Amino acid sequence: MAQVRYDEATRIYPGTDIAAVDRLDLDIADGEFLVVVGPSGSGKSTALRMLAGLEFIDNGSIHIGERDVTLVPPKERDIAMVFQNYALYPQMSVAANMGFALKQQGIPKEERQRRVAEAARILDLEPYLERKPKNLSGGQRQRVAMGRAIVREPQVFLMDEPLSNLDAKLRVQTRTQLADLQADLGVTTVYVTHDQVEAMTLGDRVAVLESGKLQQCASPREMYSRPANRFVAGFIGSPAMNLLEVDGGDGSGVALGSMTVPLDGEVGRSVGAHPSVTLGVRPEHLALVPSDGDRTLPGRVSVVEDLGSEAFVHIDVEHRGETTQIVVRGEGESDVRRDDNVAIGLGGPIHLFGPGGERLN
Amino acid sequence: MTTTAVPESIDDSPAPVTADEERRRHQRREAWRRRLPLLPALLFTIVVTQVPFLFSLWYSLTEWTIVPPSDREFIGFGNYTDLATNEFFRSALWTSVLMTVVSVLLSVVLGTALAVLLDRKFFGQGFVRTLLITPFLVMPVVAGLVWNNQILGSAFGVLNWLLETLGFGSVEFVSRFPLWSIVTVLVWQWTPFMMLIMLAGLQSQPDSVLEAARVDGASTSGIFFQITLPHLRPYLELGVLLGSIYLIQVFDHIDVMTGGGPDSTNVPYFVFQRSIGGGWRFGQASAYSIVVVVFSIIIATFGLRVLSGLLEGEDAA
Ligand SMILES: Nc1ncnc2c1ncn2[C@@H]1O[C@H](COP(=O)(O)OP(=O)(O)OP(=O)(O)O)[C@@H](O)[C@H]1O
Numbered sequence: 211m212a213q214v215r216y217d218e219a220t221r222i223y224p225g226t227d228i229a230a231v232d233r234l235d236l237d238i239a240d241g242e243f244l245v246v247v248g249p250s251g252s253g254k255s256t257a258l259r260m261l262a263g264l265e266f267i268d269n270g271s272i273h274i275g276e277r278d279v280t281l282v283p284p285k286e287r288d289i290a291m292v293f294q295n296y297a298l299y300p301q302m303s304v305a306a307n308m309g310f311a312l313k314q315q316g317i318p319k320e321e322r323q324r325r326v327a328e329a330a331r332i333l334d335l336e337p338y339l340e341r342k343p344k345n346l347s348g349g350q351r352q353r354v355a356m357g358r359a360i361v362r363e364p365q366v367f368l369m370d371e372p373l374s375n376l377d378a379k380l381r382v383q384t385r386t387q388l389a390d391l392q393a394d395l396g397v398t399t400v401y402v403t404h405d406q407v408e409a410m411t412l413g414d415r416v417a418v419l420e421s422g423k424l425q426q427c428a429s430p431r432e433m434y435s436r437p438a439n440r441f442v443a444g445f446i447g448s449p450a451m452n453l454l455e456v457d458g459g460d461g462s463g464v465a466l467g468s469m470t471v472p473l474d475g476e477v478g479r480s481v482g483a484h485p486s487v488t489l490g491v492r493p494e495h496l497a498l499v500p501s502d503g504d505r506t507l508p509g510r511v512s513v514v515e516d517l518g519s520e521a522f523v524h525i526d527v528e529h530r531g532e533t534t535q536i537v538v539r540g541e542g543e544s545d546v547r548r549d550d551n552v553a554i555g556l557g558g559p560i561h562l563f564g565p566g567g568e569r570l571n
Numbered sequence: 572m573t574t575t576a577v578p579e580s581i582d583d584s585p586a587p588v589t590a591d592e593e594r595r596r597h598q599r600r601e602a603w604r605r606r607l608p609l610l611p612a613l614l615f616t617i618v619v620t621q622v623p624f625l626f627s628l629w630y631s632l633t634e635w636t637i638v639p640p641s642d643r644e645f646i647g648f649g650n651y652t653d654l655a656t657n658e659f660f661r662s663a664l665w666t667s668v669l670m671t672v673v674s675v676l677l678s679v680v681l682g683t684a685l686a687v688l689l690d691r692k693f694f695g696q697g698f699v700r701t702l703l704i705t706p707f708l709v710m711p712v713v714a715g716l717v718w719n720n721q722i723l724g725s726a727f728g729v730l731n732w733l734l735e736t737l738g739f740g741s742v743e744f745v746s747r748f749p750l751w752s753i754v755t756v757l758v759w760q761w762t763p764f765m766m767l768i769m770l771a772g773l774q775s776q777p778d779s780v781l782e783a784a785r786v787d788g789a790s791t792s793g794i795f796f797q798i799t800l801p802h803l804r805p806y807l808e809l810g811v812l813l814g815s816i817y818l819i820q821v822f823d824h825i826d827v828m829t830g831g832g833p834d835s836t837n838v839p840y841f842v843f844q845r846s847i848g849g850g851w852r853f854g855q856a857s858a859y860s861i862v863v864v865v866f867s868i869i870i871a872t873f874g875l876r877v878l879s880g881l882l883e884g885e886d887a888a
Pocket residue numbers: 223224226230248249250251252253254255256257404
């Protein structure tokens with residue numbers, strides 16, 4: 211077990227001029243579960259493959275434990291990787307798949323069998339040990355891929371969207387097992403996903419990547435309550451945070467349609483320095499309230515998504531002379547209907563971002 | 572085709588069998604409608620292959636010499652029983668086996684090696700691949716002639732020129748090592764074919780499996796022998812079988828290189844010598860050729876089975 215450090219690590223694929231991963235700085239503690247999340251093409255897999263040694267590192271360095279592994283081939287890095295498509299060895303039985311890495315290390319057969327049996331027990335794979343991968347279901351293959359990683363007892367686990375080929379229900383179930391397993395084994399884990407629910411539920415910390423650049427690395431709660439920039443604010447959370455351009459004004463407050471949101475001293479000064487800033491409010495920090503002058507915003511309901519326990523109400527409002535949509539979380543089984551006229555009130559923290567996307571408050 | 576239950580007719584229509592009967596008729600009509608366009612080709616194939624085969628079968632049961640002309644005389648399996656004791660036939664059979672097995676194995680090994688080299692990206696890859704494929708595109712007669720005269724020959728051969736330049740004496744390769752000279756040319760021609768099959772096999776292997784093996788700590792040779800070779804197995808089998816089917820019938824190379832001298836007469840060439848090649852013993856020659864056909868059919872049956880296994884494997888993967 212070991213900590214992992216990315217130090218200005220950069221990968222530029224041959225034949226391209228933009229870096230797929232751009233000066234990535236990350237410190238991952240021993241035993242930590244770090245989830246890397248970002249939109250498609252943001253460089254998540256590339257970052258993981260750099261750590262695995264499958265991609266050349268054009269600039270910067272990567273350390274595992276105390277060792278600089280920048281130029282070390284994969285087989286000497288003592289890592290185990292779970293691939294998105296599992297990449298099981300098709301000609302080998304499940305047991306041989308799981309024992310393959312141990313065989314390469316020259317570990318004697320009895321010990322190999324013992325460790326494979328142990329992993330198979332943890333993962334409920336005992337009945338399938340003699341089968342070939344093609345005769346397994348998707349979920350079973352996924353567990354074999356996990357098993358292949360855990361028999362190694364490596365320094366670091368790397369996982370590239372290991373749950374994305376499973377159906378929704380199995381994914382939730384496996385996610386919980388995975389969290390348990392990692393906590394039991396205590397092996398440092400870097401986990402790539404594009405699913406922010408996975409990121410928020412699994413990670414000790416979450417790293418958000420966009421266009422190869424690290425946007426923020428923080429605990430799920432902090433990521434949610436204090437997004438470092440506009441991109442993270444819009445990316446994390448479902449449904450997404452409401453983000454609206456507002457005038458900076460004199461810094462005493464910002465106008466959201468006909469509603470005024472007051473600002474206090476310091477924040478007001480940094481907002482007042484810009485002609486235009488972005489105001490962000492999460493749907494659950496807005497509420498449908500009785501109309502109350504400039505402390506509420508009138509609008510007309512366009513869609514109601516009633517999920518039973520809660521409902522997301524999409525409301526058309528007038529803001530800066532245009533019609534925009536704002537999402538408000540309401541109670542489930544609500545009696546709000548399309549085309550109702552309602553008023554929106556603020557019931558929680560707001561987020562302010564400058565023109566470059568940086569956080570102001 | 573869906574087989575829906577036909578509701579029993581409640582009205583008084585003529586006969587209750589009609590529904591079933593009607594459907595069967597329809598199926599038969601449908602079957603013929605599909606078969607019909609194939610018929611001309613099928614007839615042609617039967618006329619040019621199966622009819623001569625039946626004639627050969629009949630001839631092989633007779634004693635029949637054309638020069639000097641003699642009556643065709645039915646002798647049953649006499650030609651076949653003679654085979655077992657005919658020393659020349661046995662030697663031709665041995666040459667056939669040796670020539671086929673050695674050429675196929677060597678070309679498979681070389682083809683696999685070249686495929687592995689070609690399977691990585693490098694500058695000029697397409698050009699090198701084309702160059703490597705060319706021997707397969709050369710006509711067998713031309714290949715035999717070129718090797719015989721321009722490479723192995725003592726008068727104009729490059730190899731002998733090289734030997735002499737280096738101070739060794741010249742060697743009459745073709746007459747001293749007839750079998751191995753022919754094997755060399757066969758390997759030269761068939762290595763590209765094997766290479767193409769193996770290349771297809773290598774490229775059907777997902778990258779991530781190889782990457783997984785690297786992360787799991789396997790060495791380069793370990794990956795080749797533990798992962799890649801098992802993956803290539805059906806492709807190897809296919810190459811061996813297709814190669815065997817073709818190489819068991821080699822004729823052109825022998826004809827232009829040695830003209831069937833000692834050690835280089837295989838069964839097809841022997842058949843030729845016995846019949847239109849001067850022996851004029853059509854009865855015997857027919858019996859030999861039937862033997863070759865039977866062998867080839869056995870090999871081909873195996874080949875087809877391997878091929879279908881390969882296709883099924885792809886589906887399941
Ligand atoms: N072999 C390659 N050659 C050139 N460019 C590549 C290569 N692999 C990836 N890229 C580019 O690098 C960027 C990052 O790719 P990467 O696979 O890391 O994205 P990702 O975040 O894993 O996306 P996804 O969620 O879709 O898997 C993309 O713009 C992609 O087009």
